[in-house]
Amino acid sequence: MSLVTIIYGSLFYFATLILFAGIAYRIYEYATIPAPLKIPTPPAPKTKRGVAVRLFREVVFFESLFHSAKWTWLFGWLFHFALLLAFFRHLRYATDPVWFWVSWEIVQAAGHYAAYMMLLGLLGLLVRRIFVDRVRHISAPSDYLILFLIIGIALSGLLMKWYPTDIFALKQFILGLIYFNWSELPSDFMLLLHLGLVLLLMIIFPYSKLLHAPGLFFSPTRNQTDTARDSRHIADWARKLES
Amino acid sequence: MAVKEFEKPELKEYSDVPLLEKKATAHLAPFKSKEEFQSSLGYPGELVDNWQDAALDKMGDLLKKYRSLRVYLDSCIQCGACTDKCHYYLGTKDPSNMPVGRQNLLRSVYRRYFTLPGKYFPKLVGAVDLTKEVLDDWYSYYHQCSQCRRCAVFCPMGIDTAEISMAAREIMDSVGVGQKYCNEIIGKVHKIGNNLGLPEPALADTLEGLEEDVKDEIDIDVKYPLDQKDSDILLVTPSADFFAEPHVDGLIGYGKVFHQAGLSWTLSSHASEAANFGMFIGSYANMRKLAMRIREAALDLNVKRIVFGECGHAWRVAYSFLNTLAGPFDFLDPKYPVPQHICEVTYDLIQKNVLQFDKSANDDMVVTYHDSCNVARASNMGDVIGGQFTIPRDIIRATTNHFYDMDESTIKEKTFCCGGGGGLLTDDLMELRMKGALPRMEALKRVVDDYGVTHMAAICAICKSQFSKALGYYGFEIDQIISLHQLVGNALIMNKKEL
């Protein structure tokens, strides 16, 4: 077993652990911190079903962002949608036999073109960050680095079209990790770069603003029903004040 | 106090987003609270010695008590979508008045002490130490936020800067740095029952005077009862309604509505204040203590319903929090929501044809309506989605012939704050208040020019006071701001039936 395989294999386990345990822990934290008062913003739904619809529209269409900043919405939405398409395409490396719908031509092709879409979206966001004075002002180095990191992932993935690797061996490597039956990782530079950047992204996820993904579901302005007059909404720590 | 000299923003035909000017309003900070007001609220009288540790402890405490605070500090993607949404940024050009800029003042400290990357790579993630300079910035800029929540509507994550401002003020109070205006007022309510510090005899006098005025005007004995046990309705209204113009015209209007509908009602000297400044300083405990006075008054006076007068943040606390803070209100008549807004009461009576209007009584006015931020973005009316927008407008349409809305992007859930909310309605922040009023004034100017609008109605005591200043400052007449129930009172057809 090559050193590269051992390093990447171990890193994969490590990054997966950090990613899932980290997010699970954050979700646990968010779920257990009380929201002591009703603070939904309009149009505030009166029912749980209404909340589900609202969150769906936020997650799928970025509805609030659409109303507030059209360019950011366009680039941001392109990027996230492309990410989803690319994810679908990549499932062929981790499922055996490949899930039927993953092997559909359209899913594979969409996943491929998604790389361009993703780059377009990311570059748009980067340009906005650099050239709009208000956005430049709020940007910390990490805001640029995360953009560069994801641009790097998209670009190295796309470049593998011209610097191909042995995808059969790659799939064996991935399946080997999943089923604890390791096999060699092809040591092509572009592949190692691509995978390395993905691992880095997984590791920083629970410690960065990427937490916005679980965060949105716990945002009280968006996930609460507007029923304050109908029932009390009292947190445990607040109830203690009553005695 | 006169408005001090500062550069006056220009009212433009089309509002645009200004280029930022760093630290443009760093010099603005309200007077600090004195020891006596601090301690009456349970806070240290001056900056405590170990203030850094104490502040961080408090922050840690709040992070465990308020999901909003924790999730919002974590989830901002620094996308910038909110940067042009705050009236204070638009009016002052100071980037720390961009909602995300304001949040980052607290977030950078949160990152430094409560997150892994901030502990080890502070520069990378924009984390900073909690220094005296940072505390001073907090004091300035968290008192340049009216907690209007306009940013929260536009943020893709729903991040509500008001939650952050409230937490920051609570942290500052807990280390001995409080704001004079808010804390002095809260102290007065704890002690006397209202923001103005009006004791019961003065209140009774005022109401008597009011009855005489109304009698002189329409020759009908409309009552403005105080502490009348066993009334059906307890009316809780901002104390400004007792004195200030144009507030008092609203109070006159409520009285006429109750009179004409034959409802028995009373004010309370114990709960003679609808406003609840406890919210502004982010203090659950103080907010609850103030809210309890209303419960006590309702029990004491043995009423069946609680109705709130025209006040924005008071309605937020009433609608969204009162049940939680001071409930359950199972001793009241279950047929009515607790509490109700005076607009809901009037609207229902209009629907039932109990009230008739002669709209021509308001023909000297062409009216527009200012959605107060706390009504628009933090409450509801009528228990239908958007009722807080339609009910006041429907009342205006029922009582006037000439009504025009301002630009869509400046009303309803997108409404601009008057510039004086959130505990900033104090003379020591006049520059901020005038600059913050700019977006609303621009929107108003457009309907004045396009439709000949002469008056702007509002249902918030703070808005009314703030506009009385801002209108004059921007070249309008100060009496162009009116109470919504002034329109109602003017047009209501009264007959002489006695109760």
Ligand code: SF4
């Ligand atoms: S819109 Fe929301 S997520 Fe974007 S910068 Fe502002 S607060 Fe952060």
Ligand code: SF4
């Ligand atoms: S709550 Fe209102 S005043 Fe405060 S930052 Fe948001 S928009 Fe500005």
